[in-house]
Amino acid sequence: MDIVVFLKMVPDVVEELVVADTGKSLDTQFLRMKLNDPDDYSLEEALILKEKYGGTVTVVAMEAAEVDDVLFTALAKGADRIVKIPGDWTGIQAPAIAKVLASYFSSAGRQLGPDTLVLLGSQAIDDLEGEVAPYLSEILGAPYIGVITGISLDAEKKKVSVIKEFAGGLRGEFELPLPCVIGIQAAEKPPRYVPVAKVRSIMKTAKIETVDIAPPEITSGVTIEKMFIPEAAGKAKMIEGEPEQISAQIIDLLKETGILRR
């Protein structure tokens, strides 16, 4: 199986986000980028599949701050090839990202083969114009399914069986032929850990391949008028004081409401 994993960097929301002076985008000066969470699982699922069924894992990412570290880490975790698509992609929208990723398959020496499995995170926190995976599936003409938490391959290695999450713990099993595009929500196991020392030593010897793709000229037809930080609705009554006092107040509250008897 030829597994291609697309990784995307997104702003780390643990950091405070600052809106730029234009009021229409984030101030990139204060932005720390990290790997989109579902993409981390999608890499993990790819590595699990490779261990189970063999094949190769190629990890592809568009250039962004910190992306080299993420690619080298993927290699240290067990990916076979790491590829970067150079360029300044700031502000690129989902339909255009899909276009770029689709072009990857028509670049020299690459192709969407009969045994290619394309994995992406099911969604990203900045997907204003839609998730990339279904757009990519449209351009490639390959079947798609999203919100997947597990994949297995049939004996002939022609079809995959996948587990999709619905709601309330209910899941569904689906089957689709290769090649296909799958949006991963979570992997069967948490993403593996790789020591920083191993990543560092790999960085010294390994090389990131590059594939040049021209920025596509498509617009989404959606305009951002204004970005702002939501006001906290601030409904909760705050309990304040030293830990000892706070815990005493919690107990009082539990007694008042009848949750604690005594």
Add this chain to the structure above:
Amino acid sequence: MPGPILILAEHLKGEIADITFEMLGIGRKLADELKVTLHSIVFGKEAESIAANLGVSDSVFVVNNPQMDIPSTDIASNILKSLIEQKNYSLVLIGGTNVSTGIGPKLSFRSGLPFINFCRNIWVKDGMVGFTSQLFGGKILSDVGLPGNRGIICIYPGSFPSNAGKSDKKPSIETLSLPAEETKVVFKQYIEPEAGDVDITKQDVLVSIGRGISNADNISMAEELAAILGGAVCASRPVIDQGWLPLSRQVGKSGMTVKPKLYLSLGVSGAPEHVEGMKDSGLILAINTDPNAPIFSVAQYGICADLFDIIPPLIEKLKT
């Protein structure tokens, strides 16, 4: 003159999803303001009986196809595309749920209409429709415009009241007979939720832990607290995805919906996907180090502190 509005009604195993009524409510309001009609469409073998409950819309299209109980993104977007061509819809509303994911972008690609995701509010001003979407997990809101005044809108669950979408009125129903279509994505079977060691939907007291619990070893502290209070431990998604607790303990969109008498939330930010599953709890008390954590707008009582400073003395006091 804008075209009518279309809603993709959603259901799971014969039960109408709440998002359907949310969309009907806001769809009705927009349709009235724009003076256009409101249509819905339902797929699946029970489509007709479901359609009877969608009286807030003026008419309902029914696609009575058992293959479409779980809508195939390909077939759904083809049907929607041809309806858009026939009726010249201005807005198509689709639920931002696991069931409907993928239909919006595919329909956008096929119909050429733009797509707006994560929509939390919609309004009409001077004949133009405006939208507010949430970005970056709710940390940022963004007002979004559609210069063409037409588009496909993905509604973020929990954004609109569902009551406004309920009515006893009977809509006019039109059955669409469509040529059978092939889809390469074949539904095999449902996998029912695994029965866990404890049923968190049946507890009076839940101690809920989030990423703020830091590591698996700290869970025993939450378990001790839950045991003293006569309840159980539940968790947000990251805790489950890390494999620290089984899926049966997950609260939220893809987990369980719980309504305990006490929901004590420790180190949970309160993302909409989590809140969906716990907002109707009796007493909600949240501990979080971030004063701006959205959980504080759901909780009745909040404590802005490190959970590791508060819980150990609380356990000590409860023991005595």
